[in-house]
Amino acid sequence: MxxxxxxxxxxxxxxxxxxxxxxxxxxxxxxxxxxxxxxxxxxxxxxxxxxxxxxxxxxxxxxxxxxxxxxxxxxxxxxxxxxxxxxxxxxxxxxxxxxxxxxxxxxxxxxxxxxxxxxxxxxxxxxxxxxxxxxxxxxxxxxxxxWLGWASVVSVVSLLGAAFISSLINLPLRRLTQATRAFAQGKRPERLPEKGPMEIMEANRSFNQMVVQLQQVESDRAVILAGISHDLRTPLARMQLEVEMANLSSEAREGIQSDIGQMDDIIGQFLDYAKPTEVSSFINVDLSELLQDTAHEAGRLPDVRISTDIVANAHVMGNATDIKRVINNLIENARRYGKTPGSELTEIDIKCSMKGMHTSRRVIVEVQDHGNGVPADQIEQLLKPFTRLDTARGQANGAGLGLAIVDRVMLRHGAELHVRNREGGGLLIQIVMKAA
The missing domain is CATH 3.30.450.300 (Sensor histidine kinase RisS, periplasmic domain)
Structure with missing residues (x-):
């Protein structure tokens, strides 16, 4: 401008x-x-x-x-x-x-x-x-x-004046742009000056009010999340204790415990989806080590076979807990819905590679299964919250937030999320993040 x-x-x-x-x-x-x-x-x-x-x-x-x-x-x-x-x-x-x-x-x-x-x-x-x-x-x-001398002097003075006027005109817009970028990154921008021309004054005042209101909404959401976690999980814990103490048959006890566990998992999914990711909490994360640890933990499951191809020293800026939650969600999604045809095991491949040079370096993480995949016209539906495909509804025990949580967390990390069918069968989910 x-x-x-x-x-x-x-x-x-x-x-x-x-x-x-x-x-x-x-x-x-x-x-x-x-x-x-x-x-x-x-x-x-x-x-x-x-x-x-x-x-x-x-x-x-x-x-x-x-x-x-x-x-x-x-x-x-x-x-x-x-x-x-x-x-x-x-x-x-x-x-x-x-x-x-x-x-x-x-x-x-x-x-x-x-x-x-x-x-x-x-x-x-x-x-x-x-x-x-x-x-x-x-x-x-x-x-x-x-004439040439005077024209040169007038030209120089005019260009300097044009530069000054352009800077003066664009200063409020530059401030607003910087404040918007800072707010989008999770930072609290300085309050914009509510003075100057009427249009600029109204825009700055509206932005300041928006920041205050959104921060209030964020604060209220944090309180609500804390209340949900406490008020819902406390009765569930009490129910779990009563089931243990009740004189029930093993089949009934296991059924009730399974229902309580499923309810707790659904609450956890809601909390994970609504939980804000603070950019200010981002640190340098050794993604290679995190993927190795996550793959090792998932490999203990009896019905999962994990294969890894992870490059060393892949570092990104982010929240280690949130990134690990994303990888666990992808593995769990593959375990539930990507079972290898004709086998009781779910084969999951985890790959991590790096591309680019210097400031353009990117870390690419791929999690893929060997199942039946997803119809091409339904892939976009996977990332929508509270959505499950018809093929998964019979075995679903969650709220349909697994991939929606992945998409939401990666968006806050400034990463790209790509979902497509894998050659040879299965679903491939790719995450592209900027290297630290």
Whole structure:
């Protein structure tokens, strides 16, 4: 936005200045021609008259006075004089025309005679021809150097002004952008100044109010989550204790305990899904070691076979507990719904690799099973909360939040989550994170 505003203001200033110079040049062309022509004619006429009417013995002194006082030099015009063409500018043709109309068509003009630069005009006294040289400073407007100098100064000043105005205009927007980015990263931005133009003041005030309200919502959610965890799990614990003490058959006790465990798991899923991930708590996590530990723990399950291909020293910035919860959810999802056809075991492959160089390095984690996979038109439904596919409903004992929790946590970590069917059968879930 800054550069766009800067270039627009610069283009507007340049166009305006060009039009102004062109207009001034067109308007002043004729007056300048008249003024310079009159000056040349007057000087030549007066010099001609002074030399004609002065006594011969006083002409040397008169020429000395013209040089010292008026900057006018008179030389005899010789046939072998080295004469350069007159100055090449837009005024010269019209000046020559007017001067020749007054002094005669045989009047000559030159920019340099015998290597001496100046404004040279010829005139005659009787049969003798002379050169009259005026200093160039006396004849203004013959070149565009001054115009170019002033145009350069005005251009520099205009561009500096455009940069200042662009910065001033974009400062409130830059503040709002920085505050929004900080808030999106889980930080608490500084309160934006509620002053300036009405539009900026209203935008900053609305943003400040939004931040306060969202922080209040976050605080209320934390209180609610704590209340749910306490108020729901306490009765479940009491029910578990009563079941243990009750005189029930083994089958009934196991059924009730299974239901209580399932209810506790569902509550845990709700809490995991709603639990906020604080960016400020992110640390450097050795993802390679975390994946090895998680795979080792999952490998103890009797119905799971884990194979790993994990690169060493893969580090990311994040919350180790949340990342481990994500990997456990993926393994549990594969264990439940990715059972290998014709086998009682669930084969799960965990891979970790790194790609890119330096600041563009990425850590890629893949968790895949060897089951039947998911219909291609239903893959997008997997990440939606409280959603289970028809093939999984018969064996589901959760709330349908497993992959939704994964998606939510990875989004807070700034990671990419890709879900697709694996070649050869099964589901492949890929996580791409920025390397630390």
């Amino acid at each position: 800054f550069w766009r505003t800067f270039f627009l203001l610069g283009a507007l200033t340049t166009t305006s200045m060009t039009a102004w110079v062109a207009m001034i040049s067109a308007v002043q062309h004729e007056p300048q021609v008249q003024q310079i022509s009159s000056q040349v004619i007057s000087v030549v006429t007066i010099t001609h008259a002074a030399l004609t009417h002065s006594a011969p013995e006083l002409r040397r002194e008169l020429l000395f006075d013209l040089v010292s006082n008026e900057g006018i030099r008179v030389f005899t015009l010789e046939d072998d004089d080295k004469v350069d063409p007159p100055p090449d500018n837009a005024l010269m043709p019209d000046i020559q025309k007017l001067v020749k109309a007054k002094l005669g068509e045989d009047t000559r003009f030159s920019a340099r005679v015998n290597g001496v630069a100046g404004f040279w005009v010829s005139f005659k006294i009787d049969d003798d021809a002379y050169w009259l040289m005026l200093e160039r400073e006396r004849i203004r407007g013959l070149t565009g150097i001054q």
